Amino acid sequence: MASTTTSPKSPAAAKGAGELFQYLRDGTPRTRSELAQATGFSRSTIAARVDALLDLGLIGAVGAASSSGGRPPSNFAFAPTARTVLAADLGAAHAILALTDLAGNIIDHLRSDLQIAEGPEVVLSWVVENFELLLSRNNRDLSTLSGIAIGVPGPVEHSTGRPTKPPIMPGWNHYDIPGRIHQRFNVPVLVDNDVNIMALGEKTLSWPDVENLMFVKVATGVGVGIISGSELQRGAQGSAGDLGHVQVPGGADTPCNCGNTGCLEALAGGAAVARNLTALGYPVSTASEVSKLAEENNTAAIGVLRQAGRDIGSVLAMCVNLLNPSVIVLGGRLARAGEHVIAGVREVVYLRSTPLATQHLVITSSAAQDMAGVRGASMLVISHILAPDSVDELIAHNAAAPELS
DSSP: OOOOSTTTSSSSTTTTTHHHHTTTTOOOOOEEEHHHHHHHHHHHHHHHHHHHHHHTTTTEEEEOOOSSSSOOOOOEEEOGGSSSSEEEEEOSEEEEEEEEEETTOEEEEEEEOOGGOOOOHHHHHHHOOOOOOHHHTTOOGGGEEEEEEEEEESSSEETTTOOSSSSOTTOOOOOOHHHHTTTTOOOOOEEEEHHHHHHHHHHHHHHHHSSSSSEEESSSEEEEEEEETEEEEOOSOOOOOOOSSOOTTOOSSOTTTTTBSSHHHHSSSHHHHHHHHTTTTOOOSHHHHHHHHTTOOHHHHHHHHHHHHHHHHHHHHHHHHHHHHHEEESSSSSTSSHHHHHHHHHHHHHHSSSSSTTTTTTEEEEGGGGHHHHHHHHHHHHHHHHHHHHHHHHHHHHHHHOOBO
């Protein structure tokens, strides 16, 4: 017959451990007494919750604190290396995967040329296979894996993780990406637009104290990740930041693959820049080839990139007036072509935005560069799995059954 007495290590006794864990996430070691003082919980409650977090591997003992007599009390702190996260940044023509710890530190990564247009089965089979490779070559088994996050180059319905009519992702519309990944990995799987995760990655690495930031990806397409009030803004259906399909003044005759004309992507995206440079007598087909010519000081390539920056700046100026960010970060293959794109953006944004909005505005290039996406994807899933309710759920699944009498 089941005992009516609650075991000190039962899920019921440990309920609320996720809330206690938030006090330890900053990495500062604390004793049970300090945790009791900070939270107001009883020593027995603290003991049960600390034990549950120790059993899960989320915290560890880090030595003894000073004592005024008797056995020194133990210190406990967040143990980010005990568990792992897998992150993927899928672009139009590339893929970057990373294995990280629970602090977002990259343990290992790999990258490959991969066409998103090959479709979800081909692309996600490659992702699963190489996720397994990252785990195996770092001697990590599935028991250490806490979650997975994937960024894709198109709008995503955040609640389901399914792409929604993505212009450059044929065959992906409403595809169940989390369901496909769950076939191999039984952990939480989050999916978001690639530029959203880049914004998170850049903020985490370079601008942790900035509350209002825009990350602009300039590559095959043009998109922006918006962080306002320290929160990522996705909009009602997850399509916030689709800057590439805003019409540019004076570009109405240029057709776009979305079906409209005059879109920013049609004038300043990778294909457009390559087309414009080809028309000047320098046949190129990719953004990378344009960037390479610019790095070699080809004046035609520099001029084309500078104009792309001006076109982007004409749209960003409206965003600056509307959202008043403190920082605009430019990333993506074209934005890495020296300072040429950024110079064009600055030229127009500072001219067309209000003086108050640009008074302290910083417009700069990405420090995380092509690793911004996997860094942000990692932080996206870490924030989810280390939230109080998620930690409590993990404990409930891992705790031992109540003792029998």
